[in-house]
Amino acid sequence: NAGVTQTPKFRILKIGQSMTLQCAQDMNHNYMYWYRQDPGMGLKLIYYSVGAGITDKGEVPNGYNVSRSTTEDFPLRLELAAPSQTSVYFCASSYSSSSSTDTQYFGPGTRLTVL
Amino acid sequence: KNQVEQSPQSLIILEGKNCTLQCNYTVSPFSNLRWYKQDTGRGPVSLTIMTFSENTKSNGRYTATLDADTKQSSLHITASQLSDSASYICVVRPTGTASKLTFGTGTRLQVTL
Numbered sequence: 001n002a003g004v005t006q007t008p009k010f011r012i013l014k015i016g017q018s019m020t021l022q023c024a025q026d027m028n029h030n031y032m033y034w035y036r037q038d039p040g041m042g043l044k045l046i047y048y049s050v051g052a053g054i055t056d057k058g059e060v061p062n063g064y065n066v067s068r069s070t071t072e073d074f075p076l077r078l079e080l081a082a083p084s085q086t087s088v089y090f091c092a093s094s095y096s097s098s099s100s101t102d103t104q105y106f107g108p109g110t111r112l113t114v115l
Numbered sequence: 116k117n118q119v120e121q122s123p124q125s126l127i128i129l130e131g132k133n134c135t136l137q138c139n140y141t142v143s144p145f146s147n148l149r150w151y152k153q154d155t156g157r158g159p160v161s162l163t164i165m166t167f168s169e170n171t172k173s174n175g176r177y178t179a180t181l182d183a184d185t186k187q188s189s190l191h192i193t194a195s196q197l198s199d200s201a202s203y204i205c206v207v208r209p210t211g212t213a214s215k216l217t218f219g220t221g222t223r224l225q226v227t228l
Contacts, residue, residue, distance in 0.1 A: 004158070040220060041220060042119065042204070042217070042218030042219055042220050042221070043159075043204075043216075043218040044218075045215055045216070048215075058215065059215070090158050090159075092158070103161045103164065104161070104216075105161075106158030106159050106160070107158050108156075108157055108158050109156070109157070109158055
C-alpha cells in the first residue's frame with residue numbers, strides 16, 4: 001500500500017491564483033481530512049469527509065473548498081490565494097471515526113508559499 | 116477553549132540518554148490522547164493512543180503515561196537514538212466531536228552524538 005499520497009510536494013503561487021492540492025489513499029478508509037500546519041502552531045483542521053459525497057467544515061475552512069467524489073480521493077481547492085494561506089498542508093485518512101482509538105494516517109505534506 | 120500545551124518547546128540530549136516530554140490539556144471531556152512523531156518534512160506518525168481509562172502504554176522505547184485527573188500526559192523515550200530526532204506532538208480527541216482533534220504545538224527533540 002502506498003498509504004496517503006499528496007501532490008505536489010512544493011508549490012509557489014502568486015496572490016489571486018488558484019490551485020488544487022491532490023490527496024489519495026489506497027487503504028479503503030472512509031474518513032479523510034485536510035489540515036494546515038503553520039510554524040510554531042498545532043495542526044488545524046480545514047475540512048473533513050466521512051465518505052464519498054459527504055464533506056464538512058473544520059476549524060479554518062475560509063478560502064478553501066473540497067469535494068469527495070470517490071472513496072480514494074479528497075482534493076483541496078484554494079481559490080484566490082492569499083499570503084495567509086502560506087503553510088504546510090497535510091491530508092490524512094482513517095478507517096472510521098466512531099472508534100475512539102481510530103488512527104489517522106498522514107500524507108507527506110504539500111508546502112505552499114503565496115507571494 | 117480546548118487547549119493542549121507541551122513542554123519543553125525544544126530539547127537536546129546525547130544519544131543513549133533518556134528524556135521525558137510533557138503535555139497538559141484542558142480538553143474535557145475527552146475520549147483519548149495520542150502522541151505522534153513528526154520527522155522534518157514528513158507527516159505525523161502515530162506512536163500511542165490512550166483512552167481516558169488507561170494510565171500507560173508502550174511502543175518499543177516510547178512509553179506514554181496519562182493522568183486524567185490532573186489532565187497531564189508524558190512521553191518517555193528510553194535509550195535515545197539519532198533517529199529519535201523529530202517533533203513529538205500531543206493530540207487530544209474530545210468526546211463527541213468525531214473527527215475534530217486538538218493538536219499541541221509539539222516538542223522538538225534533537226539527539227546528538
